[in-house]
Amino acid sequence: xxxxxxxxxxxxxVRKLEGRARLSLDDREALLALPxxxxxxxxxxxxxxxxxxxxxxxxLLCGFVQRHKVAGDGGRQIVGVHMAGDVIDxxxxxxxxxxxxxxxxxxxxxxxxxxxxxxxxLRQRPAIADALWADSLSEASVFREWLVNIGRxxxxxxxxxxxxxxxxxxxxxxxxxxxxxxxxxxxxxxxDVLGLxxxxxxxxxxxxxxxxxxxxxxxxxFIFDWNGLSAAGDFDPRYLNFAPTEARVVLAT
Amino acid sequence: xxxxxxxxxxxxxVRKLEGRARLSLDDREALLALPxxxxxxxxxxxxxxxxxxxxxxxxLLCGFVQRHKVAGDGGRQIVGVHMAGDVIDxxxxxxxxxxxxxxxxxxxxxxxxxxxxxxxxLRQRPAIADALWADSLSEASVFREWLVNIGRxxxxxxxxxxxxxxxxxxxxxxxxxxxxxxxxxxxxxxxDVLGLxxxxxxxxxxxxxxxxxxxxxxxxxFIFDWNGLSAAGDFDPRYLNFAPTEARVVLAT
DNA sequence: CGGGACCTTGACGCTCATCAATTGCAGTGG
DNA sequence: CCACTGCAATTGATGAGCGTCAAGGTCCCG
Numbered sequence: 001x002x003x004x005x006x007x008x009x010x011x012x013x014v015r016k017l018e019g020r021a022r023l024s025l026d027d028r029e030a031l032l033a034l035p036x037x038x039x040x041x042x043x044x045x046x047x048x049x050x051x052x053x054x055x056x057x058x059x060l061l062c063g064f065v066q067r068h069k070v071a072g073d074g075g076r077q078i079v080g081v082h083m084a085g086d087v088i089d090x091x092x093x094x095x096x097x098x099x100x101x102x103x104x105x106x107x108x109x110x111x112x113x114x115x116x117x118x119x120x121x122l123r124q125r126p127a128i129a130d131a132l133w134a135d136s137l138s139e140a141s142v143f144r145e146w147l148v149n150i151g152r153x154x155x156x157x158x159x160x161x162x163x164x165x166x167x168x169x170x171x172x173x174x175x176x177x178x179x180x181x182x183x184x185x186x187x188x189x190x191x192d193v194l195g196l197x198x199x200x201x202x203x204x205x206x207x208x209x210x211x212x213x214x215x216x217x218x219x220x221x222f223i224f225d226w227n228g229l230s231a232a233g234d235f236d237p238r239y240l241n242f243a244p245t246e247a248r249v250v251l252a253t
Numbered sequence: 254x255x256x257x258x259x260x261x262x263x264x265x266x267v268r269k270l271e272g273r274a275r276l277s278l279d280d281r282e283a284l285l286a287l288p289x290x291x292x293x294x295x296x297x298x299x300x301x302x303x304x305x306x307x308x309x310x311x312x313l314l315c316g317f318v319q320r321h322k323v324a325g326d327g328g329r330q331i332v333g334v335h336m337a338g339d340v341i342d343x344x345x346x347x348x349x350x351x352x353x354x355x356x357x358x359x360x361x362x363x364x365x366x367x368x369x370x371x372x373x374x375l376r377q378r379p380a381i382a383d384a385l386w387a388d389s390l391s392e393a394s395v396f397r398e399w400l401v402n403i404g405r406x407x408x409x410x411x412x413x414x415x416x417x418x419x420x421x422x423x424x425x426x427x428x429x430x431x432x433x434x435x436x437x438x439x440x441x442x443x444x445d446v447l448g449l450x451x452x453x454x455x456x457x458x459x460x461x462x463x464x465x466x467x468x469x470x471x472x473x474x475f476i477f478d479w480n481g482l483s484a485a486g487d488f489d490p491r492y493l494n495f496a497p498t499e500a501r502v503v504l505a506t
Numbered sequence: 507c508g509g510g511a512c513c514t515t516g517a518c519g520c521t522c523a524t525c526a527a528t529t530g531c532a533g534t535g536g
Numbered sequence: 537c538c539a540c541t542g543c544a545a546t547t548g549a550t551g552a553g554c555g556t557c558a559a560g561g562t563c564c565c566g
Contacts, residue, residue, distance in 0.1 A: 069397060072487035075405035079397045091394065094387040099394055099492050123379055130347070136389055137347040143396035144322060144332045144353060151403045151448030152328035155522070186544060195404030200522055202546060218531090234325035239352050408554070439512065453554055455514060471563085 008032040009111055013059045016085030019172070019242070020138070021131035030121055031128065036111040041065075047088065047102035047110060056112040057092045060084055063108030064184040067100045068192060078193040079143070081105075081166070081185070083173045090136055093118060105184040138241040145239040150195045153234060158194045159204045160233030163214065167223060168237050180222045208232070261285040262364055266312045269338030272425070272495070273391070274384035283374055284381065289364040294318075300341065300355035300363060309365040310345045313337055316361030317437040320353045321445060331446040332396070334358075334419070334438070336426045343389055346371060358437040391494040398492040403448045406487060408457045411447045413486030416467065420476060421490050433475045461485070 008014075014031050017023060023031075038061070041047050047058065047065055060082050067080040067088065079100055082088055089098050092115055122129040145165075149158050170181040183190075187205070188198040196204070208214050213229045215222040223229055230236075261267075267284050270276060276284075291314070294300050300311065300318055313335050320333040320341065332353060335341055342351050346368055375382040398418075402411050423434040436443075440458070441451040449457070461467050466482045468475040476482055483489075 069401045071401055071405040072410075073406075075401075077401040077404045079400050091390045094383070094390040096387060096390055096394070096494050097491070100397060122382075126376055129375075129382075133386075133389075134347040134349060136386075136393070137344045137349055140389070140393050140396060141344065141349070141352055143393060143400065147332050147396065147399055147403065148322045148324055148328075148330040150400065151330045152324045153326075157325075187546095188544080197523055198545085199524080199547090202544095203522095206546085238350070241349050440514095441512080450555055451513085452515090452556080456554095459514085 009036055009038060009061065010034060010059065010113075012061055012085040013087070013111070017128065017131040017135065020134040021127055023127050023131065027125050027127050030125060034113050034117055034121065036113045039110045039112060041104040041108045041110065043104050043106050043108075045104050047104060047108070048098065049101045050099060051097060053097040054089070054092050055115055057087060057115050057118055058089050058102075059111045059113065060086045060088055061109040061111055064105040065102050065108055066105055066185070066189065066193075067102050069100045076192045077195065078189060079146075080139075081193065083169065085173070087132075087135070090139070093122075093132075105189075134241070141239045141241060155194070155196055155200055155204045156207060157232060157234055158196070159190075159201070160208060160213070160229050161235050162190070162193060162233070163208075163221060163223070164230050164233045164235035164237070165240070167221070167226075168240060168242065172242055178223065178226065180220060183216070183219055183221045262289055262291060262314065263287060263312065263366075265314055265338040266340070266364070270381065270384040270388065273387040274380055276380050276384065280378050280380050283378060287366050287370050287374065289366045292363045292365060294357040294361045294363065296357050296359050296361075298357050300357060300361070301351065302354045303352060304350060306350040307342070307345050308368055310340060310368050310371055311342050311355075312364045312366065313339045313341055314362040314364055317358040318355050318361055319358055319438070319442065319446075320355050322353045329445045330448065331442060332399075333392075334446065336422065338426070340385075340388070343392070346375075346385075358442070387494070394492045394494060408447070408449055408453055409460060410485060410487055411449070412443070412454070412457045413461060413466070413482050414488050415443070415446060415486070416461075416474060416476070417483050417486045417488035417490070418493070420474070420479075421493060421495065425495055431476065431479065433473060436469070436472055436474045 010032050014023070014028055017031070036059075041063075048054070050069070062084050065082050065088060066078045067082070068076050068078045070076050080088075088102050088110075091098055122132065149161050153161065166183065167178050167181055170176065171178045185193065186198075187201045190196075191198045191201045194201065205214075205216050208229070209216060211228075211232075213223070213225050213232060215224065263285050267276070267281050270284070289312075294316075301307070303322070315337050318335050318341060319331045320335070321329050321331045323329050333341075341355050341363075344351055375385065402414050406414065419436065420431050420434055423429065424431045438446065439451075440454045443449075444451045444454045447454065458467075458469050461482070462469060464481075464485075466476070466478050466485060468477065
């Protein structure tokens with residue numbers, strides 16, 4: 001009845017999937033038994049670049065990374081911000097090539113798992129397939145919300161919305177407070193998420209601060225008025241599909 | 254339900270999936286044998302509205318529909334334009350609620366298939382699971398490209414990009430020419446796709462026409478200069494994953 | 507032939523991009 | 537300990553791109 005003395009490398013991945021579907025003990029063990037190699041990436045370095053087609057799939061174990069695409073004129077659009085447990089190249093599981101680059105926001109540890117091993121698991125274990133399927137669908141849901149954010153909201157609303165999303169996701173990942181979190185993005189990168197310039201991000205952030213909604217200091221965001229911020233950001237967390245766990249947390253508060 | 258002697262109702266769906274993975278005859282028959290009910294929707298009518306969580310999943314058989322979300326200030330963002338064969342509520346397969354509304358652009362025929370039937374098929378037939386998985390991942394890839402389009406490109410580039418995408422997808426769906434296609438969107442709806450206003454869409458379209466790249470007349474787009482338009486639109490079709498995908502991982506045998 | 511979408515065009519103004527310093531802060535080496 | 541360096545944050549000035557408002561115009565359908 002003793003647990004193994006070492007923390008299994010893929011534990012964050014299992015935790016993530018457990019938020020998507022109910023897994024049996026066998027499922028969990030099968031996941032943890034996946035072959036993997038570990039990789040460390042310094043802050044600012046690329047995890048991989050656009051166009052690669054790999055035989056492995058990559059899971060973020062700790063740290064933060066962003067995915068981005070580059071437009072023809074050199075403009076950069078960040079299409080995802082990721083934390084521990086996230087699979088950052090789901091497309092490789094479907095044999096598709098990766099259409100974006102991934103760059104570390106902080107020092108990061110990643111696991112590379114052979115896609116064939118994952119695919120085999122998906123066929124043997126329906127619960128795992130369900131979980132990964134739900135994860136992929138939730139990712140798509142986030143993309144849609146980001147489309148609305150960038151396409152139809154002004155800078156202040158966009159900014160507030162993003163801060164709300166990040167707060168909720170940090171809370172979920174760390175089981176921590178929603179009132180403050182480490183923002184691992186520079187203002188330029190925030191602009192690349194929101195389709196704005198760094199200058200305008202700065203002014204917008206200052207404005208949210210002046211309104212008493214947040215404070216931003218040395219890469220840390222403090223949310224003073226959650227209701228105000230989520231109203232300002234037109235934020236409704238349902239698109240994150242965090243419902244089961246989230247509901248419990250909210251009720252307990 | 255469906256009579257065996259008739260043209261199989263789900264044929265467009267099978268055709269779509271065959272573009273994603275190689276299916277055996279058995280796979281195809283199993284797909285066509287899925288239980289389904291047919292539904293017709295007039296142009297402009299809703300197929301379903303945001304927030305529904307259904308026991309069926311919906312496949313577009315013919316006609317065109319769009320998916321959209323509505324921002325708090327009433328702004329509408331179209332997050333997808335769909336043609337025959339497309340599954341318009343993949344999320345229901347993962348048991349997630351649908352976070353967008355679907356509205357017919359033309360008179361449309363749809364099939365409703367019980368999600369449990371599809372889920373059973375996905376477990377029994379790996380090739381079908383692969384195909385649907387690839388389809389879902391390609392959809393995500395389109396979302397990412399749209400994020401770049403809206404977030405980092407100016408109106409003229411956005412417009413040109415969208416026209417290129419629609420041209421390629423029409424060509425693929427109808428095995429037809431790429432030089433002309435029926436645009437089933439009003440200029441207001443184009444604006445809702447691109448994050449612009451109808452007025453600016455109009456001016457932008459006029460400008461592309463004045464530049465000799467396209468003509469737009471009574472809902473039909475003529476592309477006079479494909480290279481010019483795709484250059485103007487910063488368009489690289491790889492994100493659509495339409496290439497004759499060879500790299501399919503076959504585990505069995 | 508009248509009504510209603512949809513398209514078209516002009517005038518005007520606001521958001522946000524652009525350009526350009528300047529400041530603050532952390533790490534580095536003398 | 538203090539210049540030195542470099543990146544990020546900050547601030548101002550300016551103007552372009554796109555939104556907004558408003559008024560026809562066109563086409564289609566009943």
